[in-house]
Amino acid sequence: MSVRRLVAAARPSFQQPSSVTARTRSIVTSKPSLLLTRQQSNQASRQLHHQAPRNAQAAQAAQQEQEHHIYESTNPALSFPCLDAVESRSASLSRRSLSGPEPSYTTGKHLNFHSRQPLLLDWGGILSEFDVAYEAWGTLNREKNNAILLHTGLSASSHAHSTEANPKPGWWEKFIGPGKPLDTDKYFVICTNVIGGCYGSTGPSSIDPANGERYATRFPILTMEDMVRAQFRLLDMLGIENLYASVGSSMGGMQSLAAGVLFPERVSRVVSISGCARSHPYSIAMRHTQRQVLMMDPNWARGFYYGRVPPHGGMKLAREIATVTYRSGPEWEQRFGRRRADPSRPPALCPDFLIETYLDHAGEKFCLEYDPNSLLYVSKAMDLFDLGQEHRNRINNVRQENSGKLQAFMDGEGLASNAGGDLCSLTLPDKPYEEKEQPAVGEADAASIPDAREPPADLVAGLKPLANTPALVLGVASDILFPAWQQREIANTLRRAGNERVTHIELDEEKSLFGHDTFLLDLENVGGAVKKFLG
Known part of the structure; x- marks a missing residue:
């Protein structure tokens, strides 16, 4: 892992989700040769803060490219x-x-x-x-x-x-x-x-x-x-x-x-x-x-x-x-x-x-x-x-x-004098439609229901x-x-x-x-x- 990536990952503006951070920490600790001293890390951080915005964008792009390479999806996108x-x-x-x-x-x-x-x-x-x-x-x-x-x-x-x-x-x-x-x-x-x-x-x-x-x-x-x-x-x-x-x-x-x-x-x-x-x-x-x-x-x-x-x-x-x-x-x-x-x-x-x-x-x-x-x-x-x-x-x-x-x-x-009268005046209701519970049909009520054949x-x-x-x-x-x-x-x-x-x-x-x-x-x-x- 590069110095720039490790430093960028530590900055709030490039903060990763906790799961990604934990995974990054496990990768870093598994490769001692890539670890930095605290002094080197602070020095790199100060240099990064003083870079022009264009360099900061380049650093972010490099970071995203590296992350994409490391965390590539296990499944291809559907066509x-x-x-x-x-x-x-x-x-x-x-x-x-x-x-x-x-x-x-x-x-x-x-x-x-x-x-x-x-x-x-x-x-x-x-x-x-x-x-x-x-x-x-x-x-x-x-x-x-x-x-x-x-x-x-x-x-x-x-x-x-x-x-x-x-x-x-x-x-x-x-x-x-x-x-x-x-x-x-x-x-x-x-x-x-x-x-x-x-x-x-x-x-x-x-x-x-x-x-x-x-x-x-x-x-x-x-x-x-x-x-x-x-x-x-x-x-x-x-x-x-x-x-x-x-x-x-x-x-x-x-x-x-x-x-x-x-x-x-x-x-x-x-x-x-x-x-x-x-x-x-x-x-x-x-x-x-x-x-x-x-x-x-x-x-x-x-x-x-x-x-x-x-x-x-x-x-x-x-x-x-x-x-x-x-x-x-x-x-x-x-x-x-x-x-x-x-x-x-x-x-x-x-x-x-x-x-x-x-x-x-x-x-x-x-x-x-x-x-x-x-x-x-x-x-x-x-x-x-x-x-x-x-x-x-x-x-x-x-x-x-x-x-x-x-x-x-x-x-x-x-038709000019009547043009305004034909405009649609339909409006949507203030409240959406809600299904209302229907009362159960009793034997007395059933007699009043019209025959479907009628x-x-x-x-x-x-x-x-x-x-x-x-x-x-x-x-x-x-x-x-x-x-x-x-x-x-x-x-x-x-x-x-x-x-x-x-x-x-x-x-x-x-x-x-x-x-x-x-x-x-x-x-x-x-x-x-x-x-x-x-x-």
């Missing part, structure tokens, strides 16, 4: 290729953002409907004009009464089936076509990208005509009903007064019900697959976590990331969380089990098990295919969905209060407009995102509302292990039920 990949992608996206404008998320050719009539949204926002991207298959008959409006899930585009302009297979490719469940020899099938999306319809990444800049998080809050109203503007343009059927799965199943409630005189049949009549806590919680990991990505920048590095890391994690809810545990047991990607290598903190590599791939593939802000807005619209009468009354009152604002805009007065009166009242509309409600036992009891709730509520033409089908786990994604994959059971119902 993190998954984080390396994220950093590498950020670097490449940074270079891309400097080379040109943000690319459009829209992929593939589609038709476009542009409305110059403003649209008042449920929570008070106004779209002065908007686009609805759509695609169509089959032929609209002379009476224009064979149209089927197909509603999409959260992140889907209007490309449900291949077209001449875009031959890439669509997300419901096997369900649409001659002789298929949505038989194009019989029906004229229309599918749209919802407003708030990023595949051609107006959303947060679109240009705000008021200032020529992207909306970003200046885009107003949306609801399922807002999306449906925009779709019916398209139907008006096409001259379609009555739909043969409104069909949708997942978020589309919610929209399909909303279409029947909002426009009962224009919807002849309703198909709702793996949907709900109101969002429930579990699905709200899962979408909340997705939004949180996305918004916590520093690149999100409060939504104003356009032209810069997008929050691809947050998007990747959000998609991984979503993917967990889209499939089922039994399917993954069969598909992945506990197998590791490479059993010959030691375990790692990055994706290691096959299920981890699957989720990692799903997130990586999606993180630049969909606009992060669209994920926030569309998923929030799903959370807000509630066809109960109390909620509908509240929203109708809000719309009535804001009708004057819409009229003022149409009269050319603009739907809430509020929801029954809200679905009254569908009392005379034939409905197919389909659920899947292995679905954890929209559990089968939520489809049972729809069917029971419709029946209590007076609807005698409700067809309710529940696929057990023997028929489908695919969970929520069953509607995308099970042509035989899901497609067969739809085909039979439509006739």
Whole structure:
């Protein structure tokens, strides 16, 4: 051990923890040739105190280097290729953002409907004009009464089936076509990208005509009903007064019900697959976590990331969380089990098990295919969905209060006078939420608890407009995102509302292990039920 190191170790400014000091003392005493006399030590100490600060820093660096050499860890540091990949992608996206404008998320050719009539949204926002991207298959008959409006899930585009302009297979490719469940020899099938999306319809990444800049998080809050109203503007343009059927799965199943409630005189049949009549806590919680990991990505920048590095890391994690809810545990047991990607290598903190590599791939593939802000807005619209009468009354009152604002805009007065009224006034509570102990349910109280099979009166009242509309409600036992009891709730509520033409089908786990994604994959059971119902 050097003189300089021994002296430095004695100084308060370089004092080591007691365990290290004890260890140093044992090393020093085990090597008598390195010991110094007290006089030599004091002399060296005085010289060190009179050195320039630069020399003191050099002494400290030498000490740290020597300590690192003596006390080197017994284990090497782990490598993190998954984080390396994220950093590498950020670097490449940074270079891309400097080379040109943000690319459009829209992929593939589609038709476009542009409305110059403003649209008042449920929570008070106004779209002065908007686009609805759509695609169509089959032929609209002379009476224009064979149209089927197909509603999409959260992140889907209007490309449900291949077209001449875009031959890439669509997300419901096997369900649409001659002789298929949505038989194009019989029906004229229309599918749209919802407003708030990023595949051609107006959303947060679109240009705000008021200032020529992207909306970003200046885009107003949306609801399922807002999306449906925009779709019916398209139907008006096409001259379609009555739909043969409104069909949708997942978020589309919610929209399909909303279409029947909002426009009962224009919807002849309703198909709702793996949907709900109101969002429930579990699905709200899962979408909340997705939004949180996305918004916590520093690149999100409060939504104003356009032209810069997008929050691809947050998007990747959000998609991984979503993917967990889209499939089922039994399917993954069969598909992945506990197998590791490479059993010959030691375990790692990055994706290691096959299920981890699957989720990692799903997130990586999606993180630049969909606009992060669209994920926030569309998923929030799903959370807000509630066809109960109390909620509908509240929203109708809000719309009535804001009708004057819409009229003022149409009269050319603009929105400036109302700009302050739309600012979010949400605040966090002073105290965090605390779970409160619930009283035990006694026998007397148990009699007052509503039967789970008996739907809430509020929801029954809200679905009254569908009392005379034939409905197919389909659920899947292995679905954890929209559990089968939520489809049972729809069917029971419709029946209590007076609807005698409700067809309710529940696929057990023997028929489908695919969970929520069953509607995308099970042509035989899901497609067969739809085909039979439509006739």
